[in-house]
Amino acid sequence: MLHSRQEIQELKLRYQQTLANQLVTAVLILDDNLNICYLNPAAEALLIKSMYKLYGNPADLIFANTSINETRLRQLLSTGQEFTDSDIIIEFSENHRFTAEITASAVEFDRIPHVLLEFKQIDQQKQISLEVFQQQQWIAARDLIKGLAHEIKNPLGGLRGAAQLLNKELTQEQQEYTAMIIEQADRLTNLVDRLLGPNQLPEIQRHNIHSVLEKVNQVVSFSNDQSIELQRDYDPSIPSVECDQEKIQQAVLNIVNNAIQAISKDNTITLKTRIASNKTINGQRVKLAAQISIIDDGPGIPNSIQDTLFYPMVSGRSNGTGLGLSIAQTLVNQHHGKLSCHSRPGHTEFIILLPLEQ
Ligand SMILES: Nc1ncnc2c1ncn2[C@@H]1O[C@H](COP(=O)(O)OP(=O)(O)OP(=O)(O)O)[C@@H](O)[C@H]1O
Ligand SMILES: [Mg+2]
Structure with missing residues (x-):
C-alpha cells in the first residue's frame, strides 16, 4: 500500500x-x-x-x-x-x-x-566504588601516620624526662636551654597526640542533634573574634540520634573552624539539618539518616587538595597542620556515619550523615 x-x-x-x-x-x-x-x-x-x-x-x-x-x-x-x-x-x-x-x-x-x-x-555504582576506594586510601594514610606518631611519642617522653632531670643540675643561666628542650618537646607531644587522633571509643547515648549543634554554636560565639554568627536551618522533626555528643561536637567544630578561617566578614556559615533517606555509607545502603550540613559561601576549597581533603596532613593554609578534617572523619566513622564535602567558589558544604535506627 x-x-x-x-x-x-x-x-x-x-x-x-x-x-x-x-x-x-x-x-x-x-x-x-x-x-x-x-x-x-x-x-x-x-x-x-x-x-x-x-x-x-x-x-x-x-x-x-x-x-x-x-x-x-x-x-x-x-x-x-x-x-x-x-x-x-x-x-x-x-x-x-x-x-x-x-x-x-x-x-x-x-x-x-x-x-x-x-x-x-x-553510574552510581562507579561513584560508590570511588568512595570506598578513597576511604581505603584514607585508612592507609591515617594508619601510616599513626604508626609514625606512635614511634615518635615514646622517645619524646624520655627526652623530656631527661631534660627535666638535667634541669636540676644546672645553673639558672643554663636552665634556659633545658626549658627550651622541654617547651619544644611539649609542642611536639601536642602534635603527635593530634596525629594519633581520637583514641577513646565513643560513649553512645540518645541525643537531640540540635542541642548538640547549639553547643557548637555557643562555643563559636564565645571564641571567635570576628563575631561570626552561625545561621541555623533545622528540621525539628529529626528523631533523637544515637551518638557521642562530645565527639560529634568536636567534628562539627573542626569543620566550622575551617570555614571561619576561610571566609571573610560578609560571608555566612549555616548549620542545616535534614532527614536523608536511602543513602550509601561505605558502600552500604542506609534507609534513614540524620544529615548535618555545614555550609559557607566563602572562596571554596582549593582544587589542588579537593581529592585528598580528608587525608591527614593535607592543608591549604600556611600554618595549618591538616589534621582537623582527618580527625572529624575518624569521629564520624566511629559512629558508622559518613563525612563528605562538595565545594565550589561561593558554596562549600560538608555533610555528616549519621544513620538513624530503623
Ligand atoms: N570551608 C572551607 N573553605 C575553604 N577551604 C577549606 C574549608 N574547609 C577546609 N578547607 C581547606 O582544607 C584544608 C584542610 O583542613 P583541615 O582542617 O584538615 O586542616 P587545617 O585547617 O589546615 O589544619 P588544622 O585543622 O589541623 O589546624 C584547610 O587547610 C583549607 O585549605
Ligand atoms: Mg582545620
Whole structure:
C-alpha cells in the first residue's frame, strides 16, 4: 500500500514522539530564548520535576553553577557546534544532586533553532566504588601516620624526662636551654597526640542533634573574634540520634573552624539539618539518616587538595597542620556515619550523615 508523503511525515512524527517518551536517556529541549520547552519522562524522573513545573523556566534554573552556561548555549544556537561535558554536577533541587555527562546539540523545530540536551547519568555504582576506594586510601594514610606518631611519642617522653632531670643540675643561666628542650618537646607531644587522633571509643547515648549543634554554636560565639554568627536551618522533626555528643561536637567544630578561617566578614556559615533517606555509607545502603550540613559561601576549597581533603596532613593554609578534617572523619566513622564535602567558589558544604535506627 502506498502512502502519501504527508502520511509518512505524520507517521514519522508519531514514532518520534513515542520514542522520546520511551527513551531511557533523559532529554531536555530549550527554545531559542534558552527556556525549557520539553522534557521526556526520563528527564522528569531524573530531575524529579514534571514538565508542568518546568515548562517556560530558564535553563539556568537547572544548570546554575555548571559549565553549561548561557554564552555557550547561545553559541551553539548560532553555530550549531555541539559539545559534550562530563562530570557536570546538577544541584537542582535540595537533597538531590547527581553527576551527569551532558551532550548539547542544535535541533530545528518549527524552523526555529532549539537546543537538545541529553543527560547520561554517571553510574552510581562507579561513584560508590570511588568512595570506598578513597576511604581505603584514607585508612592507609591515617594508619601510616599513626604508626609514625606512635614511634615518635615514646622517645619524646624520655627526652623530656631527661631534660627535666638535667634541669636540676644546672645553673639558672643554663636552665634556659633545658626549658627550651622541654617547651619544644611539649609542642611536639601536642602534635603527635593530634596525629594519633581520637583514641577513646565513643560513649553512645540518645541525643537531640540540635542541642548538640547549639553547643557548637555557643562555643563559636564565645571564641571567635570576628563575631561570626552561625545561621541555623533545622528540621525539628529529626528523631533523637544515637551518638557521642562530645565527639560529634568536636567534628562539627573542626569543620566550622575551617570555614571561619576561610571566609571573610560578609560571608555566612549555616548549620542545616535534614532527614536523608536511602543513602550509601561505605558502600552500604542506609534507609534513614540524620544529615548535618555545614555550609559557607566563602572562596571554596582549593582544587589542588579537593581529592585528598580528608587525608591527614593535607592543608591549604600556611600554618595549618591538616589534621582537623582527618580527625572529624575518624569521629564520624566511629559512629558508622559518613563525612563528605562538595565545594565550589561561593558554596562549600560538608555533610555528616549519621544513620538513624530503623
Ligand atoms: N570551608 C572551607 N573553605 C575553604 N577551604 C577549606 C574549608 N574547609 C577546609 N578547607 C581547606 O582544607 C584544608 C584542610 O583542613 P583541615 O582542617 O584538615 O586542616 P587545617 O585547617 O589546615 O589544619 P588544622 O585543622 O589541623 O589546624 C584547610 O587547610 C583549607 O585549605
Ligand atoms: Mg582545620
